[in-house]
Amino acid sequence: MPEALGDITVLDCSQILAGPFCSMLLSDMGAKVIKIEKPSGGDDTRRFGPPFIKNESAAFLAMNRNKRSIVIDFKHENGVEIMKNLSKDSTIIIENYRTGVMEKLGLGYEDLKKINPKIIYCSISGFGRTGPYAERGGFDLVAQGMSGLMSITGIPNSPPIKVGVPIADMNAGMFATYSILSAYIHMLKSGEGQYLEVSLLESALAYTVWESSSYFATKEIPEPLGSSHRLSAPYQALKTVDGYINIGAPNQSNYERLCKAIDREDLIENKDFIDNANRLNNREKLEKELEKTLSKKKSNYWIKKLDDYGVPCGPINNIGEAWDDPQVIARNMKVTLEHPTAGKIENIGISPKLYKTPGRITRPAPILGEHSTEILEEYGYNKKTISDFIDKKVIIQN
Numbered sequence: 001m002p003e004a005l006g007d008i009t010v011l012d013c014s015q016i017l018a019g020p021f022c023s024m025l026l027s028d029m030g031a032k033v034i035k036i037e038k039p040s041g042g043d044d045t046r047r048f049g050p051p052f053i054k055n056e057s058a059a060f061l062a063m064n065r066n067k068r069s070i071v072i073d074f075k076h077e078n079g080v081e082i083m084k085n086l087s088k089d090s091t092i093i094i095e096n097y098r099t100g101v102m103e104k105l106g107l108g109y110e111d112l113k114k115i116n117p118k119i120i121y122c123s124i125s126g127f128g129r130t131g132p133y134a135e136r137g138g139f140d141l142v143a144q145g146m147s148g149l150m151s152i153t154g155i156p157n158s159p160p161i162k163v164g165v166p167i168a169d170m171n172a173g174m175f176a177t178y179s180i181l182s183a184y185i186h187m188l189k190s191g192e193g194q195y196l197e198v199s200l201l202e203s204a205l206a207y208t209v210w211e212s213s214s215y216f217a218t219k220e221i222p223e224p225l226g227s228s229h230r231l232s233a234p235y236q237a238l239k240t241v242d243g244y245i246n247i248g249a250p251n252q253s254n255y256e257r258l259c260k261a262i263d264r265e266d267l268i269e270n271k272d273f274i275d276n277a278n279r280l281n282n283r284e285k286l287e288k289e290l291e292k293t294l295s296k297k298k299s300n301y302w303i304k305k306l307d308d309y310g311v312p313c314g315p316i317n318n319i320g321e322a323w324d325d326p327q328v329i330a331r332n333m334k335v336t337l338e339h340p341t342a343g344k345i346e347n348i349g350i351s352p353k354l355y356k357t358p359g360r361i362t363r364p365a366p367i368l369g370e371h372s373t374e375i376l377e378e379y380g381y382n383k384k385t386i387s388d389f390i391d392k393k394v395i396i397q398n
Contacts, residue, residue, distance in 0.1 A: 003030025004357035008184070011036055011086055012067070014096040015043040017140070017166055018124045018200065020063045021173030023094055026180070027066035028350050028359040034086065034375055035067040035366065039396055042071060042368040053342040056365075061345055064365035065337065070376070071369035071396035074105050078394040085379055087112045087119060092180055096124040099134050109195040119193040120183045122176050128199040138200050143168035147204035152211050154224040161224075168204035175203050233279040234258070237316060239291045240299045247290075248312040252276070261309035262293045262302070337364040369396040 008031040012023040020035075020043070027033040037043055048059040073079040084107070087093065093112065095102055102108045102123075109121040123129060126138015144150050144162045154161035176198045183194050205212075210230045211222040222230065229235035232250035249258040252275065259267045267273050267289060272282040279286055294302055299315060306313040317325065323334060333349040342364075350359040372395045376386050389395045 002357050003360070004354065006030040006032075008032065008092060009090040010034065010092045010094065011083075011090050012094045013083075013102075014094050014124060016045050016096075017063065017169040018172040018176065018198075018203075019094045019096045020045070021170060022122070022124070022176040022180070023067065024063055024065060025173070025177045026092070028361065029354075029357070030360070031092075033067040034090075034371075035064060035069045036083070036086075037069055037071050037368060039071055039073045039393065042069070046368065053339075053345060056339065056342040056345075061339065061342065061365045062347060065347055065361055066363055067366055068363075068371035068375060069366035069369055070372040072372075073394055074107070076392065076394045078389060078392065080106055082376070082389075082394070083107055084112065084115055086375075087116050089379070090116070090119065091184070092120045092122065094122045094124065094176070094180075098137055099125060099129050113193060113195075117193055118187055118191060120180055120187060121193070121195045122180055123195070123197040124172055124176055125197065125199050127201050129197050133201075140166040140169040140200060143200035143204045146201055148208055148211065149204050152208070152222050152224050155226040156223055158224065167207065168200040171203035171207060172198050172200050175206075228283060231280070232276055233283045234286055234290060236287070238287065238294050240294050240302055241296060242298045244316050245294075245299045245302055246314050246316060247306065250276070254311060255279070257309045258290075258306065258311045261306050261311055262290070264289070264293055335361055337361065339364040340367060340370075367398050369398040372397040 005026055008026065010023050010026055010031050010033045012019060012033055013036045014020060014023070015037070023031075023033045023035070035043070041047065043060060043064070045060040045063065046057050049057045051058045053061065072082055074083065103111070109119075109123075112119050112121065125134075126143065127133035127136055141162060144167065145160070147168065149167070150160045150162050153163055176196075179196045179198060183196055187193055214220065214222055214230065227237040227246070229250060234255070235248050235250045237244040237246050247258065249255040255273075255276075256268050259265050267286075271278070273279045273286055303313055303315060315321070322328060328334070331349075331353075333351070335347050335349045337345050337347055339345050345364060347361065347364075350361065352359065373386055376389070376395070377383075381389075386395070390397055
């Protein structure tokens with residue numbers, strides 16, 4: 001089958017998560033991604049762990065499939081020239097160096113667009129390339145704290161709690177992906193490349209949709225609500241006799257079906273719960289009424305009964321249970337790959353299902369510098385020049 005992004009070549013100079021996540025998403029849809037790594041151990045994620053699988057970081061293996069690795073020393077003038085030569089025939093560059101670093105190397109957007117006017121150049125940073133924090137480094141945890149996300153996560157009066165996944169990093173990678181594809185469509189129409197940038201702070205802040213809209217309207221500071229929804233009820237985890245289940249009944253029809261399913265039709269006409277506004281104002285009282293009934297039977301019983309009545313609900317799985325779920329299995333969300341040193345490894349599959357140009361996973365994450373020689377040969381370097389680069393440590397081949 002054809003690949004949606006098969007004509008695209010990406011030079012990924014980023015490391016750790018946001019940039020590699022972005023380039024992985026592009027590679028899953030067919031883009032040819034060359035991962036450009038530093039000589040001193042490559043991407044820092046290679047050392048994240050445990051767990052390690054035969055000395056390979058499980059974290060690195062998760063984010064870098066479908067890519068080839070070349071190690072280039074940008075501190076060497078030949079390394080800079082190699083990067084410029086690779087840029088001539090590439091479509092996209094991704095980097096997450098601190099502000100000004102690539103420009104000092106002569107590898108900033110203005111430098112490379114002289115070589116390739118169609119280049120799409122994406123910078124990912126903690127705070128953006130402008131503004132008072134432009135020079136500062138940033139990590140997901142810092143962005144979660146500064147964006148307000150940690151202030152609304154957890155339960156009332158708890159210590160600061162971050163979102164369980166690195167959501168600022170992942171969102172930055174996702175925003176970078178759609179921005180790159182937008183710029184690519186523009187380039188196909190106009191022949192013009194462009195510079196774009198994404199920050200972790202803004203990517204985290206952009207997801208505070210309910211909280212920020214409430215703040216804009218009332219100037220009241222939102223607080224953490226546990227599993228509850230800020231704007232509708234009941235929409236939360238509720239206690240059963242053997243644990244908790246999630247129930248989503250945010251509109252009137254779902255709420256009424258819920259009440260009928262648990263034989264509590266009295267709650268439909270109760271003036272405290274007559275509509276969403278009243279249910280929201282009396283959320284704790286409603287929670288107690290619902291749990292009074294739900295706590296008499298097991299979670300599986302209620303999930304089946306609620307499902308029979310068309311009420312959205314589900315268990316609260318741990319990670320192992322999530323991967324054993326028959327729906328996850330049916331959707332091919334776990335894939336097995338053969339890695340040259342780690343052996344058989346498992347990866348998260350491709351989430352979006354394209355029916356004309358489906359994504360594909362063709363190779364595991366690369367060994368550091370695994371493809372350095374191969375890539376340079378493809379770009380016209382002869383064996384003697386490549387050998388000289390290896391001797392001078394301009395590149396590393398493993």
